[in-house]
Amino acid sequence: MYERKIPLNLNCGLDLIGEVLYGKWKMRLLWFIEQGNKRPSELQRKIPDASRRVLNMQLKELEGHELITKKIYPVVPPKVEYSLTDFGKTLIPVIGAIGEWGDMNAERLQKVITRDAR
Amino acid sequence: MYERKIPLNLNCGLDLIGEVLYGKWKMRLLWFIEQGNKRPSELQRKIPDASRRVLNMQLKELEGHELITKKIYPVVPPKVEYSLTDFGKTLIPVIGAIGEWGDMNAERLQKVITRDAR
């Protein structure tokens, strides 16, 4: 995959959750899966700004971290469905809280983010 | 600073909060500032794994996003104190929830993260 040069920090809860939740699209993936968008193509439509490749990679990582499971139906054309694990489900309220704060403060955030153009 | 090539996504709450909270150390910075560690050197001691440079940069971004304020005392040697803004304070419960989930699931997270060595 990729050999890390800088050791992971796994000291506190924030470090740990960061390891499984960093990745530009991971929270959205979990969120949309929870909402019933189980198939890869659905997820890709929900998140059109992400490249297909990266969604696959992040899905695989989420699976490796036991937050989702992948079910492959042996049919043609292929059919795949992702679901949250029980573990993954416990993360939904947290993601909900995060998104809610963002929504509640959307205007102000828009302003401060676009101000310094970055 | 840095000229972005890929446009920002600012569609939903998750995008927005991501813009202000991504950055390896930002959540910890906010957290520690809230705990009363106001001076840069204190923060650096609290987060020894981060390079000094990056902490400064991320602090500056947090300031630009109106989550913290910076007070410079005109003394020598220099003294600087950061504080959360009212806006920043509203983020603390969210960060708390995130860290708490990480702490609660620390063992399991340790396991799944280190398993695939990355």
Added chain:
DNA sequence: ACAATAGGGGAAATATTTATCCCTATGCAA
């Protein structure tokens, strides 16, 4: 024969983020 569908992945190029190194300045203590 060929396109369309649905899912996936290797390799290389880009983008972005962090780290490293070196330099500024002042006052105090050993």
Added chain:
DNA sequence: TTGCATAGGGATAAATATTTCCCCTATTGT
């Protein structure tokens, strides 16, 4: 007088993340 603490920043290198491009699977329909 050297060293340390305090705060900060430029330049550059390295690490990591994401995107782009192209290819592969197998079947069904035209």
